[in-house]
Amino acid sequence: MKHDNWIPTACYQCKAECAILARVGDGKVKEIRGNPAGHGKACVKGMAGISLEYNPDRITKPLKRVGERGEGKFEPVSWDEALDIIADKLGELRDNGEEHKLTASFFPHSITDPKWRFLNAYGGFINTALPHCDSAKIVAFIKAMGGVPNHHIPPAWFTVPPGGIMIMAGRHAFGGLDDAAVPRDILEARKRGAKLVVLDPFFNEDAARADWWIPIRPSGDTALFLGMINHIIAKEIYDKDFVENWIREGDFDKLKEYIKDKTPEAMSAICDVPAADIKKLAEMCAEAPSVGVDSFKGIMLGQALDFGHAWTIFLSITGNIDNPGGQPMPDVTPLSPVEPVPAGANLAEKGFHVTGPDKEKFSKYSFIMEPTWYQAQAIKNGGLKVLINSEANPALTEMGQDEWRKAVTMKENGEYKLELLVSYEIMLSDTSKYADLVLPDKTYFERWELLYMPWWYNFGQGVLLRQPVVEAPGECRHSNEVFIELGKRLCPEYFAFKDDVEFYDIQLAGLGLSVAKLQEMGGMWSPGTIGFRKYKDAGGFGTPSKKIHLYWEDLEDVAQAMPRPGLAAEYEIDEDTYPFILVSYRSIFHQGTGQWSHNNPQLRDPVSGLYENPALINSAAATKLGINDGDKITIASRTGEIKATAKLTERIRPDCIGLHHGFGSSIGRVAATGEGVSDNALIPDSGQTLDWQDLVGGESHVSTRVRIQS
């Protein structure tokens, strides 16, 4: 049957937000495709978005808690009453001069997401609800290269020349958290003669297609890169032109001095990659026409800022900044500001991380948002009084999840210390069980949104319109609409526009567009130009010296002026009592989906998704412990323990246990069938293990040492 009614919009099954087409028939979403005007691909999560849309678990009315937090008992309430409760509480907070004690957890879809605007206008803060995010990478890149913060911008793989090197450092690129076209583009580059190198303790799908799988020790990536930098400098095979012209004067000499003893042999002892392999990879990279590295935070496990720093140095001395196949530099689409632009509260003065007892430890913190993982501590400190979640599920996604649950149920004089907890939900989640108000959100098929962040796979794809393709059920309202209404009540001078569409119209005027015009043109403003070596035209980089800063003098007193090679603290501590390292891995079925995919029957179906997350143990290591395939085992850390099914495999280092991240949801028709355990029950609460965390780059460590108890 030939179908014509394909509507261009944006997926939001995960944070990649690919450009898609949705086919609507009889008022329902029937099919999904990647939008050929974009990169043309959608992944399995995107295809299964229809099972989210029509999930019978969807909530369609606002709910108010009855009983205690955690019991999950609710009664329906009107929107008016729900909004009055929120507005009254926020009014009271402001009257007490405590606006900064509001934090909203959400994934900002654009630089001026209406939710973010509300927070800036009111005086609260945002955290991203993504404890596994890559803030340290952003910090490292800004410190070294200046410019706008680039989020998870992988190299533009479609630009890799033949012979180029593509390094995935714990990235799980085929696990779908960048554009769905990334696997195709990597494999096409391979066909052109580029080489794919995967650094990972776990043999994932990227590794299965790679020219070289290097099973590195978790957190060893900084050491590996430092070993390569040492070798490249020692053999004088660095990019002399780039070093001479684009690295700040004196920095390369400081690097040479620092790197002298970081020999491949010395670094091999830390990262457990043979020195000969470190040298071989270094030489390959120095000789290649391009090297692109993609990672989140090291191997999602280690000292993130140090790795980001080593990574930047490596790319700089090999001349792989803003070149085809190397690290692109992001651009911001020239949209118009919505006047008046709210200044926002001062994070460095009033943020919950700097108003509590740990403020000294955060003195070098330089990320632009509150550290999500400090939420539980902030509640205990009295620094966080109102928490509004949207598209976030901290009760399950927060490291040390039990500590978060404990904090939100903590009382003082009979009252909850966290005075109001609101959760926008499509379906009930583990977080909603603790919420005072659960508000029925619209899905991405039912709402307007203008997406523009400098993190897209192709920066030329500057603006993407998400438009409602079907009606929302019941009383669902998108969180943006609700925040705009709260804005009109509480800070009307910043919300003088009519609604979300008018808000986007004002911004689109910068491109000579409006929502209607953009809709008419296919929903995407995408000139398709990345622009290579833009620093040459711009007269340098966005740093004060206009050159790349390899040496960070502001971090001298915390010994991070140059990247530290050592493993993250949690890998050395407890080594005797907890001999294994927990590796949280991802797959395409449940990566970056927050609370949604675990109640998606197609993504939990064994044929088309992943139902459970057994504990992956190297066969030889398991045999030594007398563990057989299918055995029920207990995995314990200093924080907690879980019961899991052992799955013996050759796909993982013998000193690691692999657990797919994100399982363990207990609420919802599919999740309630039981299988799956949460890695966050094992990982320590970051607020209590501050000495282990990256307090400069704002990252929290997401792994830990564990042991197996039979």
Added chain:
Amino acid sequence: MKQLGLMIDMDLCIGCKTCIVACRNYHGLVDHDRAMPGEIPFYLRVESKREGSYPMISANHWVIPCQHCKKAKCIEACPSGAIIKDEQTGIVRIDQEKCTGEKKCIEACLWDVIQFNEAGGFAHKCNLCYDRVVFGEMPVCAEVCMTNAITFGELQMLKQKAKTEGREIDRKMSPMSVIYLKPTPKNTLASP
């Protein structure tokens, strides 16, 4: 012989299962009110083979649709004449109206690709998106494949394409109308 088919490149298949879900969406196989894991019909499945021992290992995936057999066992087994091999396309199709629900085809199929609809009492399976391909469109799986691992076309032309590109067909896996290209060696840079 007129025969349409698919070519699956095991170098490119990453086992993402996008094709399975897109296929279900197109063919309307999901009852959203009742769908539960393990109970949703499917016309495609992904199989995988992992070999070797740590750290020298390999993993490959491929998708198995109906193979649209030359002499299909399901056709021979069907007591009601509900299954035919379409002359123009070589597609093996089940006529749900004629199907009497005796499941003989399911027992006979060598590839285990036929599903049974209990409520409607009929067998159903991949029809290579007959109602798309006769109008010049690709089957859904080939259209949506994330890595372009699935190529659709006339079987003879697919074989010619494999040869032109210097790729080896896995003969054992490819006796019918779906052919599988052997994966090229991976991890070749690793030290032995």
